[in-house]
Structure formats: structure tokens, C-alpha cells
Amino acid sequence: MSGPDPVELSRWERFLEYFLFHFRWVVVIPIVLPLSIGYEVFTNFRNFIVFTAQSAPKAHDRKVALIKNQVKAWAAGDRTSKMCTARSGWNTMSFRVPLYKDSMTKIRTDMLIDILEIDPIAMTVRVEPMVTMGQLTRFLIPLGYTLPIVPELDDLTVGGMINGCGVESSGRKYGLFQHICQSYEIVTAHGELIVATKDKENEHQALFFGIPWSHGTLGLLVAATIRIIPAKPYVRLTYYPCQSKAKLLDRLENAAKSADNEFVEGLQFTHDTGVVMTGFFADSPPVNASVNNIGRWYKPWFFEHVRSICTANQEIVEYIPLRDYYHRHSRSIFWEIKDLVPFGNHPLFRYTLGWAMPPKISLLKRTTPKSVRNIYNRRHVLQDMLIPFDKASEAIDLFHEEVEIYPLWLCPFNLPSSPGLIRQRTGTNIIYVDIGVYGSCELEKYHPVDTTRKLESFVRSVKGVQMLYADTYMTLPEFWEMFDGTLYDWLRVKYGCKDAFPNVYEKINRAVRY
Ligand SMILES: Cc1cc2nc3c(=O)[nH]c(=O)nc-3n(C[C@H](O)[C@H](O)[C@H](O)COP(=O)(O)OP(=O)(O)OC[C@H]3O[C@@H](n4cnc5c(N)ncnc54)[C@H](O)[C@@H]3O)c2cc1C
Numbered sequence: 001m002s003g004p005d006p007v008e009l010s011r012w013e014r015f016l017e018y019f020l021f022h023f024r025w026v027v028v029i030p031i032v033l034p035l036s037i038g039y040e041v042f043t044n045f046r047n048f049i050v051f052t053a054q055s056a057p058k059a060h061d062r063k064v065a066l067i068k069n070q071v072k073a074w075a076a077g078d079r080t081s082k083m084c085t086a087r088s089g090w091n092t093m094s095f096r097v098p099l100y101k102d103s104m105t106k107i108r109t110d111m112l113i114d115i116l117e118i119d120p121i122a123m124t125v126r127v128e129p130m131v132t133m134g135q136l137t138r139f140l141i142p143l144g145y146t147l148p149i150v151p152e153l154d155d156l157t158v159g160g161m162i163n164g165c166g167v168e169s170s171g172r173k174y175g176l177f178q179h180i181c182q183s184y185e186i187v188t189a190h191g192e193l194i195v196a197t198k199d200k201e202n203e204h205q206a207l208f209f210g211i212p213w214s215h216g217t218l219g220l221l222v223a224a225t226i227r228i229i230p231a232k233p234y235v236r237l238t239y240y241p242c243q244s245k246a247k248l249l250d251r252l253e254n255a256a257k258s259a260d261n262e263f264v265e266g267l268q269f270t271h272d273t274g275v276v277m278t279g280f281f282a283d284s285p286p287v288n289a290s291v292n293n294i295g296r297w298y299k300p301w302f303f304e305h306v307r308s309i310c311t312a313n314q315e316i317v318e319y320i321p322l323r324d325y326y327h328r329h330s331r332s333i334f335w336e337i338k339d340l341v342p343f344g345n346h347p348l349f350r351y352t353l354g355w356a357m358p359p360k361i362s363l364l365k366r367t368t369p370k371s372v373r374n375i376y377n378r379r380h381v382l383q384d385m386l387i388p389f390d391k392a393s394e395a396i397d398l399f400h401e402e403v404e405i406y407p408l409w410l411c412p413f414n415l416p417s418s419p420g421l422i423r424q425r426t427g428t429n430i431i432y433v434d435i436g437v438y439g440s441c442e443l444e445k446y447h448p449v450d451t452t453r454k455l456e457s458f459v460r461s462v463k464g465v466q467m468l469y470a471d472t473y474m475t476l477p478e479f480w481e482m483f484d485g486t487l488y489d490w491l492r493v494k495y496g497c498k499d500a501f502p503n504v505y506e507k508i509n510r511a512v513r514y
């Protein structure tokens with residue numbers, strides 16, 4: 001497959017791109033930050049009122065009726081266009097803005113933003129799909145609960161985690177976000193509300209397995225019931241610096257296999273160095289223990305803190321407040337913030353303006369100029385590849401060879417052998433690892449299409465999968481080699497989706513995203 005034609009830029013255009021990229025903070029600090037704060041204050045206040053008035057459950061039925069009516073109106077029409085959610089593209093947690101929405105019938109789901117109920121006996125929470133991870137941790141932790149898996153960026157939504165995918169450091173124990181879900185309430189292509197659970201007796205059980213990764217192409221999610229577990233106020237985190245790739249992977253694999261660990265994560269800083277972090281819930285820290293409130297405004301970015309431990313090459317233990325731990329990569333948007341506010345980790349900045357960080361990703365997206373997008377398009381890699389752990393070493397070598405971007409995010413998780421779009425057919429659980437690559441590639445040979453296709457081809461060859469928020473250049477047959485369409489295709493027919501919703505490939509391929 002050939003890539004985009006190399007664009008010849010004039011000196012002026014090059015200068016403009018350079019200026020807008022390196023001085024983006026001129027817009028981010030005085031404009032995006034205050035808007036982000038305003039938005040946060042407003043939504044937190046609104047959520048507090050709704051929670052105090054207990055109005056969400058009653059309002060939910062009205063909202064669902066509204067969605068059913070929109071779908072029925074579409075079904076009664078000429079059916080020339082297909083349906084998708086009306087969520088605007090700049091709100092979503094990916095680099096791209098979907099183009100497919102322009103020609104589709106948009107179903108408004110943006111009012112589905114509330115936590116509906118918590119059941120402390122069944123240990124579940126029932127939520128609407130636009131509820132965010134930040135909202136859930138703010139609500140659950142003070143009550144002494146948490147989701148078993150909390151994907152770390154505050155603005156990730158439940159709908160996105162279920163219809164797409166959610167990975168986090170507790171994945172070694174709980175799997176992916178889909179594996180902590182107990183039921184999905186879906187408005188079908190016919191405008192009916194159904195409940196799909198994983199119980200054998202449930203007539204929509206197959207749909208329960210089909211929804212994850214389907215990107216809203218089997219129905220519209222209007223609520224989900226998710227497991228909760230008891231939470232403790234701290235995470236006792238041990239950092240193990242490793243001075244070779246073999247040691248790093250060995251330590252990570254053993255940690256992922258050990259039942260003692262609630263959380264396991266690795267950050268690799270060079271081909272041969274990195275840190276493995278393992279943790280579990282803890283009550284108040286013992287006297288003399290080191291407590292690190294990493295979420296506070298004046299604290300260094302988390303990945304830089306870990307890098308300093310790697311450099312010092314000394315194993316240490318810290319007690320981190322639970323919510324700070326969950327959102328440890330939020331303040332620095334993993335390590336992407338250094339391109340947006342290059343001096344953001346300087347103590348002077350942290351102590352004066354650190355409290356206002358991070359800017360909201362949606363507002364950043366909204367204010368990204370075209371020339372900055374072009375720079376990202378040419379050089380920036382944003383990919384998560386989910387690989388069977390025994391192929392991780394090979395994968396890291398390939399990433400090193402093709403893009404040489406560090407830090408790498410290494411997040412092991414358990415993948416059970418259950419039906420659905422992501423499927424391993426061994427009949428047993430397998431440990432996978434998410435290798436996250438976020439950053440600019442400086443290698444001369446890098447080509448956005450050819451390099452990505454090389455990585456994708458490797459991932460397919462080892463029975464891995466690519467996360468679909470990222471750019472994918474796979475052809476349709478290649479896509480269906482990576483994902484298992486057997487259950488999906490049958491569900492598309494059974495639930496009348498073929499003319500109602502696009503096929504998942506029609507939503508995720510690069511050509512339908514700007
Ligand atoms: C014509 C047709 C009819 C179908 N009818 C049904 C149906 O009535 N009910 C239904 O649930 N699915 C049904 N399906 C969906 C079918 O289950 C999926 O296509 C399945 O995921 C494909 O399995 P496989 O052939 O790839 O693997 P298989 O080797 O068949 O399955 C591997 C393992 O997964 C288990 N498994 C498969 N599907 C499920 C599931 N949905 N839930 C739990 N365990 C599962 C199997 O029992 C087996 O142990 C039908 C599919 C087709 C094409």
C-alpha cells in the first residue's frame with residue numbers, strides 16, 4: 001500500500017509549522033486551561049446536584065424513550081443512511097475525528113451522563129454510557145468502592161470502554177474492561193430495549209459477548225452494570241528498576257502471574273532499561289513509610305518520577321492515594337504533555353500553574369491547528385498493540401527497530417478464551433501485554449503508512465490485536481484476520497443491524513477518519 005505523497009513545504013510553511021508546534025502553549029495556557037477548569041467546575045457541580053436530588057434513575061427512562069423514538073423514526077424512514085451516536089468527533093479520546101458521522105443519522109446519546117445506582121449487595125454499579133472514569137472514581141472511592149479496572153485518563157467514557165476497549169494495570173487480575181461488565185442495556189436497530197447479560201439463561205447472551213470492540217455497530221448502549229470491589233485508601237507500590245530488556249520482561253511476567261499483585265505495569269525508558277511497578281490496596285501507611293501524593297499539582301509528572309527511579313537504579317516502595325494512582329498518567333496525558341507545554345514539569349510552573357493542569361483532551365483537539373495536525377500525521381506514533389506475552393520481546397525489538405520511541409507503556413492483562421471480536425481460541429486464559437507507543441519518531445526511514453502496516457502485520461502474525469482508537473491501515477481481509485467475525489456476523493443478522501449500523505471496519509479504517 002502506498003503512503004501519502006510526500007508534501008513539499010515552503011520555508012515559510014515549515015517555519016509556521018515549527019512555530020505553532022513549539023509554541024502551542026501560547027494558546028494552551030491562557031485559553032485551553034481556563035476553559036478546561038470552567039468545564040470541570042460546571043460538570044462537577046451539575047453531577048453533585050443530580051446526585052443529591054437522586055434524579056438520575058427517573059430521568060433515565062425518559063432519556064431511553066427519547067433514544068427509542070429516534071431509532072423508530074429512522075426505521076420508519078427511507079433507511080438510506082445508517083445510524084451512529086451524535087457525540088461530536090472532537091469529544092472522543094482518539095487523535096482522529098470521525099468523518100463517517102457526516103453522512104449518517106446521528107442518534108443523540110449525549111444526555112446519558114449519569115451514575116444510576118450502586119448495589120452494595122450484588123457489588124455492582126449501573127451507569128449510563130457517557131459517564132467518565134474520573135466521575136466514577138470521584139463517586140465510588142469516598143463510598144469505599146472502586147471499579148476493578150479504571151482506565152487512567154479522566155475523560156474516557158464507559159461507552160467507549162465497552163464498545164471500544166479498556167486496558168489498565170489491574171488487567172492481570174481482571175482482564176479488559178469488558179470482563180468486569182455484567183450486563184448491557186441496548187436499544188436495538190428496531191428501537192426495542194433489551195438487556196444482554198452473560199448468564200446462560202439470558203436470551204441475549206450472545207450479544208453480551210458481541211458488544212465489546214463492536215464500536216456501536218450492534219445497537220446503542222444506554223446503560224451498563226459493572227462490577228465493583230471494596231477499595232482501600234492507598235496503593236502500596238513497589239518500583240523495580242531493571243537494567244536489561246530480558247530482566248524487565250522477566251520481572252513483568254512473574255509479577256503478572258503472581259496472585260499477590262493487584263496492579264502491574266511497566267515503563268520502558270530505553271531498549272535496555274525500565275521499571276516494573278507492582279502494587280496492592282493498603283490502609284493507612286505505616287509510620288515512617290514514604291507517602292507520595294502523586295496527583296498533587298506541585299508533584300513531578302509521574303513518568304518523570306519513574307524515570308528518576310530508573311536512573312537511580314534503586315528499588316523503592318511508596319504509598320500512593322488510590323485516586324492519585326488510578327489517574328497517575330492523566331496530569332501528563334501519559335507523556336504527550338511535553339509537546340504541549342514543554343516547561344510543564346519545571347518546579348516554577350508546577351508550583352504556580354500546576355493546579356490548572358491538565359488541559360482537557362477534547363478542548364485540545366478542538367484547538368489543534370491544521371499545521372500541527374500535519375506534524376503529528378508525519379511523525380507522531382499513537383498505537384497500542386495487545387500481544388501475547390511470550391511475543392513481547394520480539395515486539396519490543398521490532399518497535400525499537402521501526403520507531404525507537406520511549407517510554408513504552410507495558411501493561412499486562414489476562415485474556416480469557418471467550419467468544420467475541422477479540423478472541424483467542426486456546427480454551428485457557430493467556431497473559432497478554434499492551435505495548436503503548438506514544439511519541440514522535442525521529443528515524444529517517446519512518447513512514448506513517450508503511451511503518452504502521454509493518455507493525456500491524458507483525459501483530460497479526462503473533463495473534464495480537466491493535467487498539468482501534470489508533471490509526472489502522474489494515475485492509476478489510478487483514479482486519480478480519482486480526483479479529484474474529486463469526487459471532488459478530490451472526491449477531492449483525494440476528495439483530496437487524498446490516499442496514500441500520502455500519503460494519504465495524506467502516507468506522508475504524510483510516511479513510512473514514514480525519
Ligand atoms: C448459523 C449460526 C447460528 C448461530 N446460532 C447461535 C445461537 O443460537 N446462540 C448463540 O449464542 N450463538 C449462535 N451463533 C453464534 C456462534 O455462537 C458464534 O458464531 C461463535 O462465536 C462462533 O464460534 P466458532 O465457530 O468460531 O467457535 P466454536 O468452536 O464453535 O466455539 C468455541 C467455544 O466457544 C463456545 N461458544 C461459542 N459461542 C458462544 C456463545 N455465544 N456464548 C458462550 N460460549 C460460546 C462454544 O461452546 C465452544 O466451546 C450462531 C452462529 C451461526 C453462524
Ligand SMILES: NC(=O)C1=CN([C@@H]2O[C@H](COP(=O)(O)OP(=O)(O)OC[C@H]3O[C@@H](n4cnc5c(N)ncnc54)[C@H](OP(=O)(O)O)[C@@H]3O)[C@@H](O)[C@H]2O)C=CC1
Binds near residue numbers: 098152155157163221
Ligand atoms: N486505557 C485505555 O484503555 C484507553 C483507551 N482508549 C480508547 O479510547 C476510546 C474511548 O474513547 P471515548 O471517547 O470514551 O469513546 P468514543 O466516543 O471514541 O467511542 C468509541 C466507540 O464506541 C462507540 N460508542 C460509544 N458510546 C456508545 C453508545 N452509547 N452506544 C453505542 N456505541 C457507542 C462509538 O460509536 P460512534 O462512532 O457511533 O460514536 C465509537 O465507535 C476507546 O476506543 C479506547 O480503546 C484511549 C485511551 C486510553
Ligand SMILES: CC(C)=CCC[C@@H](C)[C@H]1CC[C@@]2(C)C3=C(CC[C@]12C)[C@@]1(C)CC[C@H](O)C(C)(C)[C@@H]1CC3
Binds near residue numbers: 094167382434
Ligand atoms: C490504552 C492506552 C493507555 C491508551 C492511551 C492513549 C493516549 C496516550 C492517547 C488517546 C488520545 C490521544 C491520542 C490524544 C493525544 C495524545 C495521545 C492520546 C491521549 C493528543 C492530546 C495529542 C496532541 C494532539 O494535538 C491532540 C490534542 C489532537 C491529541 C488528542 C488525543
